[in-house]
Amino acid sequence: MAILHHNAYGKSCVRLTKVVRGPHRHELSELSVDIQLEGDFADSYLTGDNRKIIATDSMKNTVYVLAKENDFRCVEDFSLLLCRHFISTYSQVRTVTVDIRETKWDRIQAGDRPHSHAFVAGGSELRTCRAQLDSKSTKADLTGGIAGLQVLKTTGSEFSDFVSDRYRTLKDSHDRIFATSVDAQWTYGSQPSDFNADFAAIRTALLKTFATHHSLAVQQTLLAMGEAALAVCPSIQSIDLKMPNQHRIPFNLEPFGLENNNEIYVPTDEPFGMISGTVRRQ
Amino acid sequence: MAILHHNAYGKSCVRLTKVVRGPHRHELSELSVDIQLEGDFADSYLTGDNRKIIATDSMKNTVYVLAKENDFRCVEDFSLLLCRHFISTYSQVRTVTVDIRETKWDRIQAGDRPHSHAFVAGGSELRTCRAQLDSKSTKADLTGGIAGLQVLKTTGSEFSDFVSDRYRTLKDSHDRIFATSVDAQWTYGSQPSDFNADFAAIRTALLKTFATHHSLAVQQTLLAMGEAALAVCPSIQSIDLKMPNQHRIPFNLEPFGLENNNEIYVPTDEPFGMISGTVRRQ
């Protein structure tokens, strides 16, 4: 006999554009929101009895209604607001998890200053967050994050002295290109936090450390970047980093009688190294 | 002070085409392999000392070398083989995790029979597996799976009698389209298993149950599909199913003086419902 061991359901990729029309300038946020519920929903699985099911279409409506009815300054606040709504409104909900991804829009530079209501896409990077609230808790677990922060440095990166055995063909390198797409998630602790300031400080620390750290391994730079984030932001307790090694492979110019002095590379998407680590405040 | 709490690294998306050239026909497999290692690698993070690091480039080489040196009948066997290699070769490895995705290729029908060496792509679905081995274990944890199995039924699906409150605008439906992309992962237990036969039996059971189950909720069909998989395959202990509800929304023809008798729909990618569940043998 089979039993239903675990279940969850929700709505994913609810896309929202919110414009706050201030007297002098407009604020724009474009979000994609995922909501997942766990709780007393087994009857729907077992017999198709949906009386406790909040339709995922209603979850979608809720995102728009709450976005209208509430002022919020950042995705972290909106995710907490959504969590509290589902826990306080529906007694059958035991745990709610909200994930948000925010697109980066920069103001178009018009003359010597940023335009009041016109924007240009600010790259592939996303600001992310996850809030999770349990019906028995008063406080949600909250992580902030950044995803798809694409960076590259043309020097200041080495990789040498690693295991030599039958399976190794890669040579030691003391000057290679280091390219990655940083994916970071940090957990907020109990300290009060200005989420926008924290996000900006962590993003700057990650970029600056990537640029200036002399790298002996992707691993080493990852740890340095995590340490830098913890150093600039007392509100966070730990940071989880994923840094794919997006290889630029020196093109072999020897068959053509030429020497490749670290000038000509083939960028490749696959395969890629995948380096990860979690750094915690002690 | 910050500490390195967790670390892992590896190579992702190592793509392999292997051809086994039999006397009468060729066997083709196209795989994408991910390898992740955990173990005694902290020195690389802490000081850039890479002496215990197996380069991810060497992992890539290992995939091709082991594919050449070994006969294997399926992705499950190859993933186990890779796990055992890393644990037995490198004492600094504590845990190895191997994920494989296999593209579906069908033989081209040439005249009245399948061609010996020509293939046509068999859709977006992937056969997947994950093996994980610990240096202290003799037996790996193994899951088989299928991802991206896109299915749709034009009737035999209802959704009604769910929570009515301020946030609901969706009407009860007693005849709707049900479309999903099934993502299933099943765990193998201790029984001996013919992985190819098991995969085929589970895939058939999932498709047949989807087609014939009268659905009162995606949740209910998901459970029925999980039970069917467990019923046809004694080797597996549990199955985890993720079934996004890929909505086909009836187009409102009223403004044009027409009635939509469940004929004309708008397929949408976003947002989508996401229903999941784990079904276990008791």
Place this chain on the structure above:
Amino acid sequence: MAILHHNAYGKSCVRLTKVVRGPHRHELSELSVDIQLEGDFADSYLTGDNRKIIATDSMKNTVYVLAKENDFRCVEDFSLLLCRHFISTYSQVRTVTVDIRETKWDRIQAGDRPHSHAFVAGGSELRTCRAQLDSKSTKADLTGGIAGLQVLKTTGSEFSDFVSDRYRTLKDSHDRIFATSVDAQWTYGSQPSDFNADFAAIRTALLKTFATHHSLAVQQTLLAMGEAALAVCPSIQSIDLKMPNQHRIPFNLEPFGLENNNEIYVPTDEPFGMISGTVRRQ
């Protein structure tokens, strides 16, 4: 001074699911439709006067309304119907172009026969068509097509004796993998046509020729496939084929003391060869 030299506008990617509910089985079609209009629309560009502009939102509505009001057996018929609608309804339209892509859905095999209303996705290939009608013509230009027909053969393909000079490093090969994603478009002439039968016959001819033609170059196989299509389908006048060479590169096993007897390859997405040709009936 600048002048508006050319203009066109329309709606792209209008997605439609249509279900025809027969007494014994349902027919399913899922389409993505693009409509482009040229004509007397310059005022909208020059002064923002939109009085002759048919909103692209209205074009979208038209797709659903016409899908409801008309029986059609195939994308070719629907594209012609849309063309005639726009030309006959709006005098300001000079030329209308309709492109349709249809997803491949196969019936789920239930027991020993195809299910009446449940489907499984039939791969990445799309059936395509383009109809173009001018207000001064009585007859539309019509092309049928297939896109993304992914095929691979493990032998029966050579490439040798090509230009040898400083830029060549590739060796002659007398046995290589040949993989491609066929994109074909054929033009219908004046003969009456059963579009569904023609599509099926051309698809079969393309697959069979790919499988059985001994290839000395992708170019040669492309021509043979085009000739085969013209041979099986008297209604078409010409066929345009695009066949990217999706390389499988033999992995160099020499550093590991192994020989690669055409068994172990690296599939690559980029770069790819791109071979094209148009074959015409004389």
Place this chain on the structure above:
Amino acid sequence: MAILHHNAYGKSCVRLTKVVRGPHRHELSELSVDIQLEGDFADSYLTGDNRKIIATDSMKNTVYVLAKENDFRCVEDFSLLLCRHFISTYSQVRTVTVDIRETKWDRIQAGDRPHSHAFVAGGSELRTCRAQLDSKSTKADLTGGIAGLQVLKTTGSEFSDFVSDRYRTLKDSHDRIFATSVDAQWTYGSQPSDFNADFAAIRTALLKTFATHHSLAVQQTLLAMGEAALAVCPSIQSIDLKMPNQHRIPFNLEPFGLENNNEIYVPTDEPFGMISGTVRRQ
């Protein structure tokens, strides 16, 4: 009988990273290059005789070799250089077409100034160009361009007074969001040109006009943007613009007893309007 009416072949998506290591800072360019040849290549199609075929693999090598052997300041120069190479080296080539796409990398801001060798991805936009050279010409046709320039304004956009008929449901709007992904290609004439300065000037003109033009229709803004580009750059003769209308649809808050004062929208990917136009210097 069938004849080969047209043929072409080449290599697509040759990806190149080039680093120029100056004493004080590094210059980075990442390109994806397509090369297509037309000429005396029919024998390969007709009989598999490849003696006049330059392997697409050799074309790939050529990209890297010429990138090494030549200094070039921009993609336009590199595309011209590649064209001239193929025409002057191979007498069987009649026409060569080179397309290049360049990724946008911005320098990481380190302290108060741009870093000398560390970069962050500058968004989805690509700088593009196409050069085409005929063996009988002394001068190539050259277009510069930008693709994927994603912009959005929250006000200053109307759309009203368009055709009202049975198929219209969209209401007049005097304040809507205008979002698009600009794709522009401009043709260079006979005047001398500083391609980098021209690109920067055109990009700035496109952004500024988008931001400040009061839009009565996407069509009108497109023309204004094209005129602005021609005005700032005397070297170009014409500009071709494609501007998909990436709809933000006001979410209907009425069922929830709320009013949507242009605050809450649903961003959608499909369907989208597609507006295009070519603007020429008279």
